[in-house]
């Protein structure tokens with residue numbers, strides 16, 4: 235191949251030399267003839283002839299370029315020609331306007347104002363780095379997803395784009411199944427919630443981060459099974475391993491967050507208005523306490539408050555309004571206390587994602603939705619071409635996040651239930667209960683709930699003097715609990731549904747322990 239090319243070049247040079255000598259002779263002859271015929275002076279003859287020759291040469295050059303394109307099967311549209319010509323000639327100083335790669339030529343055919351298209355490796359697909367010509371932005375390419383898919387005869391889901399951070403003219407493009415390259419979970423030892431935190435990965439398997447979540451509130455929305463719970467569980471996991479606090483209000487009946495329960499400062503899965511209002515009140519109290527202790531210069535651990543699913547607390551209109559104003563109050567009061575609220579819904583409608591919700595939860599995370607309108611509802615104003623409706627159905631857990639760093643698509647990092655259980659255990663193991671706490675926990679054994687009476691009975695068996703009579707007994711039991719856990723959880727209704735009685739939950743005691 236190389237040899238053929240060399241001999242072709244020397245043939246070309248010989249041909250050009252012969253042409254030049256012949257050309258000179260012809261020019262000399264023409265000059266003499268024109269001078270004789272028109273009776274012009276020599277300078278006028280030379281100028282007239284040179285001008286005519288330049289015009290002929292330019293026309294021949296245009297004709298040759300057009301023929302070359304036609305032979306190559308190109309149908310370059312006029313608009314693209316205009317946009318490409320300066321960029322090409324400035325860059326390479328060549329006369330050809332044809333981009334070297336097949337993808338480049340395809341994009342030109344689709345009238346995309348491309349400046350360059352280079353192949354980039356991808357483990358399972360075909361990668362391209364596309365640079366669009368100024369003043370255009372990457373939307374000039376990303377909005378043509380359907381057309382590109384149809385030209386390549388692939389599904390739209392096999393045409394993927396990944397923004398290049400900090401650039402509005404460069405975009406990476408993957409032709410192939412998205413998110414096949416799953417990276418390892420980054421090392422989370424020493425994770426600092428006040429710095430960037432890992433959240434997901436891009437089409438090339440690169441880990442993507444977001445700036446510190448402290449001081450922000452999240453809205454997480456998308457159709458069912460998109461990956462919202464998994465995303466929030468990952469966030470909660472980060473808080474757990476980084477020493478943050480957790481409050482979880484699980485408004486779905488499946489108990490998705492139950493594994494976190496023992497490590498939570500407050501956990502509610504009652505699906506009631508009272509439950510969520512109690513949690514918000516608790517969080518505001520913590521913020522107030524933190525505000526008071528701020529004066530001693532201490533910096534409290536960040537706290538993540540998850541409320542999933544918000545529709546549960548908005549179904550009754552009157553209760554919904556109360557919930558929204560409590561949420562608004564909480565969001566504004568707790569931010570400076572290093573507490574952040576994350577609300578999730580699988581109902582991206584304007585009656586659920588109301589103005590109050592949108593205005594107070596400023597980091598938006600959109601999972602797959604059914605329409606562009608729903609995507610807009612979650613994300614608000616985004617660059618053209620950004621649409622959660624187009625997120626791949628094949629890669630669950632893919633989302634678009636809009637945060638102070640911009641708007642990006644990624645697939646969430648995923649953790650197993652085992653990992654959550656280990657992190658919860660590590661949190662609990664880090665706390666060595668004192669003798670009173672040990673006695674109380676031993677009294678519970680494997681029970682989740684004990685009435686005051688049952689606990690009193692068990693404590694008597696351990697040598698504690700607990701008097702009879704409801705009131706003195708309650709005071710004495712509470713006293714032992716306070717000695718063991720630093721405080722006593724509220725008395726709640728528990729036990730089997732058929733026979734609800736007053737007592738305390740073990741999870742609440744463990745939560746107190748985890749807090750000490």
Ligand SMILES: Nc1ncnc2c1ncn2[C@@H]1O[C@H](COP(=O)(O)OP(=O)(O)OP(=O)(O)O)[C@@H](O)[C@H]1O
Nearest residue numbers: 458459460461462463464580630631645646647648
């Ligand atoms: N980042 C991810 N990587 C791989 N699989 C994921 C990821 N996120 C979610 N999944 C899978 O997708 C499925 C749905 O996830 P998840 O339960 O989080 O969705 P959801 O949006 O919370 O659903 P719903 O609204 O019904 O509660 C789960 O089976 C989960 O294993």
